[in-house]
Amino acid sequence: MKNRHNLDQIIWQVVAAIPPGKVMTYGQVAKLCGYPGYARYVGSTLKKLPDDSTLPWHRVINAKGKISFPPESESYQKQKYLLQKEGVLMVGSRIKLMDYAWRE
């Protein structure tokens, strides 16, 4: 592709625009950026973020309404904590997308 260099920036902007208490899926973010089908790319882009980043990466979850980390991992615990803190609760292992999805 030609503009992948700028895609990262677009993704950051979209993610940064997700309001607290709301979540968006990787696929949604990609689509909103104008690159449907780039869900995996969104994931790899968030992976590049430095630990001290202020980007609300935790508001991005997968289409199943689940956190894309092994439940026992530290990242999983951290993401769950940050979401709970904003009022995004989980039923079992998944988040109610119906209730918290941003922009439907």
Next chain:
DNA sequence: TACATGACTCACC
């Protein structure tokens, strides 16, 4: 150039 690897999705079962 070919193959493996993901913070993914969708359709089924």
Next chain:
DNA sequence: AGGTGAGCCATGT
């Protein structure tokens, strides 16, 4: 609710 398999696409070796 949970598992599988095929499709997806940039990256890294």
